[in-house]
Amino acid sequence: MAQFEKSRWADNGFSRNYRDEADIYLPQRRHFIEMALSFYGHFIAANRAARILDLGCGDGLFIQQLLQSQAPAEVTLVDGSEAMLAAAKARLGERADIRFIRANFQDLLRHEPFPCNFDFVYSSLAVHHLATAEKKELYASIYRHLASGGCFVHYDVVLPCSDRLEKWYLSLWRQWIREQPDMGKGEKLLTIPEQYKGNQDNMPDSLEVQLAMLKQIGFQHVDCYYKYGIFALFGGSR
Ligand SMILES: C[S@@+](CC[C@H](N)C(=O)[O-])C[C@H]1O[C@@H](n2cnc3c(N)ncnc32)[C@H](O)[C@@H]1O
Numbered sequence: 402m403a404q405f406e407k408s409r410w411a412d413n414g415f416s417r418n419y420r421d422e423a424d425i426y427l428p429q430r431r432h433f434i435e436m437a438l439s440f441y442g443h444f445i446a447a448n449r450a451a452r453i454l455d456l457g458c459g460d461g462l463f464i465q466q467l468l469q470s471q472a473p474a475e476v477t478l479v480d481g482s483e484a485m486l487a488a489a490k491a492r493l494g495e496r497a498d499i500r501f502i503r504a505n506f507q508d509l510l511r512h513e514p515f516p517c518n519f520d521f522v523y524s525s526l527a528v529h530h531l532a533t534a535e536k537k538e539l540y541a542s543i544y545r546h547l548a549s550g551g552c553f554v555h556y557d558v559v560l561p562c563s564d565r566l567e568k569w570y571l572s573l574w575r576q577w578i579r580e581q582p583d584m585g586k587g588e589k590l591l592t593i594p595e596q597y598k599g600n601q602d603n604m605p606d607s608l609e610v611q612l613a614m615l616k617q618i619g620f621q622h623v624d625c626y627y628k629y630g631i632f633a634l635f636g637g638s639r
Contacts, residue, residue: 405505408530408602413484420460420488426593428577429629433556434466435524436627436634440554441521444638446471451520454546455479456506456539457527461489464499473498480527481505501586506531510538518548525556529605536606537614544618547639553620554636559608561631567625571598572632580601610635 409415410416426431442612445451450472458478468474479502480486488503493499493595504514504558506528520572522543543553597603608625612635615623620637627634 405507405530409484409600410482410530410602413482416459416482416484416488419484422590425581426590427526428574428632433627433629433632433634437523437525437554437556438467438470439462439638440552440634441467444552445509445521448474448520449473449574451549452517453477454515454519454522456509456522456524456543457481457483458489459525459527460630461492463487463523463525465492468493474521476500477502477519479504480488481507489591498545499577505537506539509549510535510542513542515546518546518551520548522547522551522552522553523555526558528555529558529600532604533606533610535620536611540611540614540620540624541618544620544639545611549639552636552638554617554626555611558605558631559611559633560605562607562609567631568612571595573630605631611635 405411414555449472449591451472453464453467453474453476455476455478458464458480461478464476464478468476475498477500478486478489480489481504483503486503490501502514509598527541531539547553561570571594575591578590578593608628610624614625620639623637
């Protein structure tokens with residue numbers, strides 16, 4: 402079983418670097434967020450009191466964007482890292498409609514600590530740290546915690562279906578980094594795709610396998626809503 406405490410995310414320096422550099426090295430990050438917000442606006446926002454869960458929230462960027470552009474909502478943010486949650490609190494402020502929970506996904510599966518069901522569950526770039534069977538358990542738990550008509554939208558890295566495609570996707574990723582005007586960190590960031598590939602904490606499954614899991618669990622309208630190289634936005638509804 403993947404262990405959060407042994408992963409790089411438990412290291413505050415690593416999470417600090419992510420917060421400083423993610424906008425530069427994550428291809429189309431802001432566009433992926435816009436697509437998830439568009440999904441939310443289309444399918445959920447009419448519900449004026451939507452309950453939202455962000456799993457592996459990092460510094461709360463997505464929820465900040467959502468609260469700025471959509472109707473008010475009641476939000477729960479979960480992350481295994483104290484440093485990330487502190488950054489999320491600093492970004493969002495302490496508010497009655499926002500709840501922060503420090504927990505790793507494995508604990509969530511054991512204890513299921515949510516008293517309510519959610520209308521929208523979002524996760525970005527975190528679940529690929531779980532092994533295949535753990536991902537399936539987490540998706541099933543998300544399904545159980547979705548209100549009727551609720552949706553799960555997942556932005557994450559996926560395993561390409563061949564080495565040939567993976568080589569191209571990784572070179573697309575390097576090209577993206579090379580072309581960023583803010584690439585003040587020089588060559589260092591160009592090694593991120595190789596670091597990603599070499600890091601055993603990263604256990605992506607293919608999009609095909611994960612879409613099949615969602616369907617098997619019972620999700621409806623399962624699809625990949627957007628994709629760029631190894632980065633995909635996918636999910637389903639209850
Ligand atoms: C790449 S960051 C993404 C953060 C944020 N979702 C974003 O898109 O910027 C991955 C996040 O997942 C969290 N994380 C990784 N593995 C986790 C686990 N097993 N349980 C809970 N959180 C985890 C990390 O602490 C980190 O905040």
